[in-house]
């Protein structure tokens with residue numbers, strides 16, 4: 001925050017910093033902590049608070065810094081009718097125009113709230129790939145309006161859930177947000193999920209996750225199945241051989257051998273993938289533990 005009460009902003013003068021300090025510290029934190037990998041455990045996003053608390057100049061400079069360092073951008077926007085009036089008075093435009101002028105209307109950005117966007121603005125957000133974090137409980141507690149989630153989704157926007165700040169949420173409980181946002185279907189809307197097609201996709205995703213996270217269990221199960229098939233085919237052939245000394249059903253014997261070999265290969269695959277998965281997790285933990293504990297501010 002760098003726009004205090006002295007300059008017409010919301011926060012007290014004692015809690016703001018100047019633009020250079022904020023940008024330098026943001027850059028320091030990105031260099032020190034940001035991990036750009038898809039399975040990263042620590043990622044930095046730049047999040048100037050809201051139009052009430054940050055100058056236009058800091059918003060613009062933050063967008064440039066995010067572009068240069070490939071980190072994401074976040075702010076609280078179009079939350080209340082007050083904020084729309086504030087933007088019109090201070091910047092001469094609506095919150096989304098202000099956002100665009102500051103270089104923020106991109107797929108790098110996700111916005112908390114997005115309550116006071118009109119249909120045209122939702123179209124512009126969808127086109128830019130900007131996402132919204134729907135903070136249902138906070139919007140209800142503050143009576144600031146309702147985010148047009150259905151219209152946003154119909155326009156192709158990605159909408160997530162958020163808890164807003166603790167002060168306007170009371171609990172910061174994500175499950176409470178799920179209940180508040182999705183418990184009752186909005187009137188006139190239908191489910192976008194198809195029972196079989198999407199059910200199969202969800203099942204496939206769950207199986208892929210299990211295979212990725214617990215390869216030994218998955219491949220052991222496959223090994224047991226193949227071993228059972230192999231032995232149940234092979235046992236009669238073996239019994240016949242022990243009785244007569246002949247193998248009249250050679251194809252069955254070969255099939256049985258094949259199943260048992262595949263079973264062993266499956267077990268070996270499971271062991272190798274398990275070792276890889278363990279070392280991947282261990283490396284992530286070590287990288288995480290290498291980050292020193294924060295030092296208390298003076």
Ligand SMILES: [Zn+2]
Nearest residue numbers: 076112164165
């Ligand atoms: Zn907020």
